[in-house]
Amino acid sequence: MDPRLVSAEQIYRQDGPAQALPEFQALLEVFRANSDTRNVAITEGYIGALYWRLGDFEQSRRHLDIALQLKRAIGDRLQEGKTLNTLGLLEWDSGNYDLATDRFLEAGRIGKETGNRKLEGSALNNLGLVYDERGNYRSSLEQYQEVLNIYNDIVFPRGKGDTLGNIGGVYLLLGYFSRAADYYRQALEISKELESTASMSQDYGNLGLCYTGSGRIDLALQHFDQALKLAEEAGLRQEQGIWLQGKANAEIKAGRYDLGLEYHRAALDIFAEVEAPALQLEALHDMGQLLLSLGDPTSAEQHFERAFKLAQSIGLARAITVNLIALGDLQYRHERYE
DSSP states (O other), X not given: OOHHHHHHHXXXXXXXXXXXXXXXXXXXXXXXXXXXXXXXXXXXXXXXXXXXXXXXXXXXXXXXXXXXXXXXXXXXXXXXXXXXXXXXXXXXXXXXXXHHHHHXXXXXXXXXXXXXXXXXXXXXXXXXXXXXXXXXHHHHHHHHHHHHHHHHTSOOHHHHHHHHHHHHHXXXXXXXXXXXXXXXXXXXXXXXXXXXHHHHHHHHHHHHHHHHHXXXXXXXXXXXXXXXXXXXXXXXXXHHHHHHHHHHHHHHHTTOHHHHHHHHHHHHHHHHHHTOHHHHHHHHHHHHHHHHHTTOHHHHHHHHHHHHHHHHXXXXXXXXXXXXXXHHHHHHXXXXXX
């Protein structure tokens, strides 16, 4: 790859997408002026990935579509697979799980065909995220283990860190907080070695979720604050919303409902701004639970209903179930047994 792209990617990995975006945009103009189609295609792909990380899905899709078209036109299969993999992440974040699955499977096939184990492992790893969203944890754990086996044969610490974090995510969802934290700590060590601001934000925030689950609220809040600081430095808008939501739930668990309400509202605003429906419906459910605790069942029901309808629209079975249970419980409280 062009040394200038390598340098720009290093900025992306270490300092985050906000700092790297101007570098890639400047390079795009240079490559266009030189009619360097291959490097234009690669740079468009990077810019699409950066906008995805920054939560601007519309701009991300525009650049990724251009990159995919150019890479197919020049017949660069490996680069095509990389863009398909990023498009899969965009669809996953947008709640389009069937399309995300198709993108990841296609990217994985290209990785295998071209002998690029990094791409093959990355696509399989990302496919595990879709299984997680659909509550198919047995399949996702099998997927992640297969990816670790691939990464044990090659030197790819960033990929290994991502996979360890994803395994931690499964155990977090299942309520095994101590086991999840073990995986997140391993991932954090790799992120620190790589000096990756974005990855460190993710790892600190995930550890905050583990500590919240196990009742260690002060430690959880410390980790959320660290995660928020790093997310702000890297310009990760969506992650800021996730860690604000984490802080909200930690404050609620500590009985500080006013702070919980404040942080939940801030998180909901961010998720609406970046158009992340899966995250938005989770925040809606959490807000409903908080309003119920504060003695406002009418507002709580409105939030559960909104979350339920949003979950239906994107086919997220776990969220549909959770919100149906919450709505059913409200009817039970009102003695509307039918």
